[in-house]
Amino acid sequence: MTPDLILDCLGLRCPLPVIHLARRIGEVEVGGVVRVLADDPAARNDVPAWCRLKSHEYLGSDGTAHDVRRVQ
Template sequence: MTPDLTLDCLGMRCPLPVIQLARRISEVPVGGVVRVLADDPAARNDIPAWCRMKSHGYLGTEGTAHDVRRLV
């Protein structure tokens, strides 16, 4: 899958990757995918939790890549 937007948050500690995602998800169309590159272990919990709270789709994690589908 090719994301519509990739956010390089490597080296950032949570909640900074989630803050970047929240600020920039509106840049992709509804149905689009944002890939967040985040190596902080907390991102594995924080990004899916944010998706649930904000009604976006969490597509999963592979390595440091966390994929989110914009649903609203």
Template sequence: MSDPEILDCRGLRCPLPVIELARRLPELPVGAVLRVLADDPAAAVDIPAWCRMRGQEYVGANGSGYDVRRLI
């Protein structure tokens, strides 16, 4: 698998990382993985919750990044 796209949201406070994720993910092809770099502690809760609400796949946390796969 190729390296995931990186979305750097470090320094952004919630809900901004989730908003940036919602903007960027639809620009990627279905099946692609986006790695969101975020240091706001709320991102660890809100990114998986967003995936659940939007029917996207939360792949997991990877270092300071959260991997999301576009399903729809």
């Protein structure tokens, strides 16, 4: 899958990757995918939790790349 937007949050600690995601997800069309690159171990929990809270679809992770589909 090719993301519509890639956020390089490598080296940033919690909660900064989620803050960057929240600020920028509106830049993609509904149905678009944002890939968050984050090496902070907390991102494995934080990104999916944020998606549930904001009603976006968490598509999964390969370890450092977390894919989110904009739903609204």
